[in-house]
Amino acid sequence: xxxxxxxxxxxxxxxxxxxxxxxxxxxxxxxxxxxxxxxxxxxxxxxxxxxxxxxxxxxxxxxxxxxxxxxxxxxxxxxxxxxxxxxxxxxxxxxxxxxxxxxxxxxxxxxxxxxxxxxxxxxxxxxxxxxxxxxxxxxxxxxxxxxxxxxxxxxxxxxxxxxxxxxxxxxxxxxxxxxxxxxxxxxxxxxxxxxxxxxxxxxxxxxxxxxxxxxxxxxxxxxxxxxxxxxxxxxxxxxxxxxxxxxxxxxxxxxxxxxxxxxxxxxxxxxxxxxxxxxxxxxxxxxxxxxxxxxxxxxxxxxxxxxxxxxxxxxxxxxxxxxxxxxxxxxxxxxxxxxxxxxxxxxxxxxxxxxxxxxxxxxxxxxxxxxxxxxxxxxxxxxxxxxxxxxxxxxxxxxxxxxxxxxxxxxxxxxxxxxxxxxxxxxxxxxxxxxxxxxxxxxxxxxxxxxxxxxxxxxxxxxxxxxxxxxxxxxxxxxxxxxxxxxxxxxxxxxxxxxxxxxxxxxxxxxxxxxxxxxxxxxxxxxxxxxxxxxxxxxxxxxxxxxxxxxxxxxxxxxxxxxxxxxxxxxxxxxxxxxxxxxxxxxxxxxxxxxxxxxxxx
Numbered sequence: 001x002x003x004x005x006x007x008x009x010x011x012x013x014x015x016x017x018x019x020x021x022x023x024x025x026x027x028x029x030x031x032x033x034x035x036x037x038x039x040x041x042x043x044x045x046x047x048x049x050x051x052x053x054x055x056x057x058x059x060x061x062x063x064x065x066x067x068x069x070x071x072x073x074x075x076x077x078x079x080x081x082x083x084x085x086x087x088x089x090x091x092x093x094x095x096x097x098x099x100x101x102x103x104x105x106x107x108x109x110x111x112x113x114x115x116x117x118x119x120x121x122x123x124x125x126x127x128x129x130x131x132x133x134x135x136x137x138x139x140x141x142x143x144x145x146x147x148x149x150x151x152x153x154x155x156x157x158x159x160x161x162x163x164x165x166x167x168x169x170x171x172x173x174x175x176x177x178x179x180x181x182x183x184x185x186x187x188x189x190x191x192x193x194x195x196x197x198x199x200x201x202x203x204x205x206x207x208x209x210x211x212x213x214x215x216x217x218x219x220x221x222x223x224x225x226x227x228x229x230x231x232x233x234x235x236x237x238x239x240x241x242x243x244x245x246x247x248x249x250x251x252x253x254x255x256x257x258x259x260x261x262x263x264x265x266x267x268x269x270x271x272x273x274x275x276x277x278x279x280x281x282x283x284x285x286x287x288x289x290x291x292x293x294x295x296x297x298x299x300x301x302x303x304x305x306x307x308x309x310x311x312x313x314x315x316x317x318x319x320x321x322x323x324x325x326x327x328x329x330x331x332x333x334x335x336x337x338x339x340x341x342x343x344x345x346x347x348x349x350x351x352x353x354x355x356x357x358x359x360x361x362x363x364x365x366x367x368x369x370x371x372x373x374x375x376x377x378x379x380x381x382x383x384x385x386x387x388x389x390x391x392x393x394x395x396x397x398x399x400x401x402x403x404x405x406x407x408x409x410x411x412x413x414x415x416x417x418x419x420x421x422x423x424x425x426x427x428x429x430x431x432x433x434x435x436x437x438x439x440x441x442x443x444x445x446x447x448x449x450x451x452x453x454x455x456x457x458x459x460x461x462x463x464x465x466x467x468x469x470x471x472x473x474x475x476x477x478x479x480x481x482x483x484x485x486x487x488x489x490x491x492x493x494x495x496x497x498x499x500x501x502x503x504x505x506x507x508x509x510x511x512x513x514x515x516x517x518x519x520x521x522x523x524x525x526x527x528x529x530x531x532x533x534x535x536x537x538x539x540x541x542x543x544x545x546x547x548x549x550x551x552x553x554x555x556x557x558x559x560x561x562x563x564x565x566x567x568x569x570x571x572x573x574x575x576x577x578x579x580x581x582x583x584x585x586x587x588x589x590x591x592x593x594x595x596x597x598x599x600x601x602x
Contacts, residue, residue, distance in 0.1 A: 038057045039061050041054075042054045046074070083108075178204060182214065192565050193565050229266055230257075230278055231276070232250035243519065243522055247526025275477045289463070295456050300507055309444055463496040493524040494521075497513055555568065565591070584596045
């Protein structure tokens with residue numbers, strides 16, 4: 001019979017692999033179609049000389065296939081031809097004199113074709129021509145237009161030497177223009193605007209003009225104009241203390257006032273100026289010496305004394321603890337030993353009972369054997385076993401007694417081990433007790449310790465106080481008819497020192513009196529008084545400049561106006577220590593200052 005083979009089975013391909021293969025094929029075909037379409041569009045646009053569309057199409061083709069070298073060649077050719085056309089336009093613009101357009105077109109040519117040497121040469125000529133135009137505008141005083149031309153040249157060629165020189169020349173021209181404007185404003189009496197113009201001229205080109213020196217001179221004039229004057233009259237020395245009165249003079253008062261603020265101490269003031277007139281009167285200078293008696297203590301070593309040894313006490317406490325532990329261990333040992341002895345007695349009793357039971361069992365078994373023999377001989381029927389020959393009569397009578405004896409023997413062995421453990425513990429504890437006892441005996445009962453005592457000795461507190469009484473009257477220069485109330489203050493300066501004898505036996509060194517000189521304290525009292533007066537003058541000045549700052553803030557709605565600038569500059573000079581930014585920044589922005597702090601000379 002022929003064997004029929006089964007039909008071959010085709011390998012099963014999962015459906016997901018077929019889907020992935022189809023998707024990859026679709027993507028490949030779509031990519032190829034996008035690439036081909038972009039190349040065809042680029043070729044068509046190139047033939048029609050639509051260079052921008054051709055470039056965009058070739059770029060799309062390269063995005064689809066970056067390795068397509070033929071597209072790269074076509075793109076380079078398109079850009080070269082496009083650059084040639086733009087170059088023609090640039091040449092026409094240059095010939096017509098439209099230099100800005102020519103510059104843009106030539107830059108575009110070099111972007112399309114970096115190897116276009118004629119375009120690079122023409123661009124250099126164009127830039128030079130623009131620099132020439134800028135210099136012509138500079139001669140015509142059209143500085144802003146000239147700077148715009150030069151900036152355009154530098155935007156294309158940052159290292160253009162002629163353009164950089166032209167920028168320097170424009171900056172110098174701006175500086176001179178601002179300097180001339182500042183000079184005009186200064187002559188017109190507008191010192192605030194003149195100061196800003198001088199600062200701007202120095203900002204444009206440092207050293208091109210004498211703007212910095214003139215700005216400092218104008219700043220000094222403005223400081224003199226807005227200065228808060230302190231008219232210091234000669235001190236009325238009623239205390240006949242010229243050394244203290246000298247410290248209250250105008251020169252010392254000026255040293256205590258901040259130098260960066262327009263605060264001036266003068267002896268006379270012109271009419272109409274803002275400030276105060278300070279009248280000082282030194283009422284008295286009272287030196288006072290005082291001595292206070294008191295006592296101090298000094299701890300010293302008086303000797304040694306015997307005290308119980310604390311270390312021995314610790315050892316004794318430990319010894320007592322170990323002895324008590326030993327007593328507990330011995331009690332437990334005695335209890336275990338009693339249990340063991342009781343178990344041994346019970347074991348002996350059970351052993352005797354078992355021996356008697358075995359003897360009785362042996363005797364009864366012999367009697368049973370004798371009876372069995374007699375009955376067997378007397379049996380009428382051979383082969384029969386009489387009832388007296390039952391084997392149970394010779395076994396199993398002492399099983400219970402022997403079991404009790406075995407149990408008791410096991411319990412006795414357990415108790416024997418417990419007794420051994422208790423004996424070991426007791427021996428270990430006795431060793432510990434002996435060790436602690438030896439430690440106690442090795443330590444002395446008493447030890448020597450230092451004994452301190454307090455030595456009381458007399459001290460003297462020497463105090464020197466110099467009190468200067470000063471009466472100050474501050475009159476407002478603008479309202480001299482107003483009579484202010486005099487202000488009398490006491491300014492006290494003191495120095496104190498402790499003195500006592502020396503006691504070498506107790507370790508107390510002698511301390512002599514070392515008070516400062518009375519003349520030094522008198523000088524300090526005068527300085528303390530003038531410092532307080534300077535503080536009060538500064539408070540009056542703060543009120544004055546606060547009003548000027550408020551006036552300047554009200555004009556910040558138009559910070560570029562000349563009258564507002566005059567008010568703001570004076571307010572800023574009055575607040576040179578902390579200029580208000582809401583006034584400084586708007587004025588600086590309105591006048592083009594990059595460093596507003598330069599206005600204050602910082």
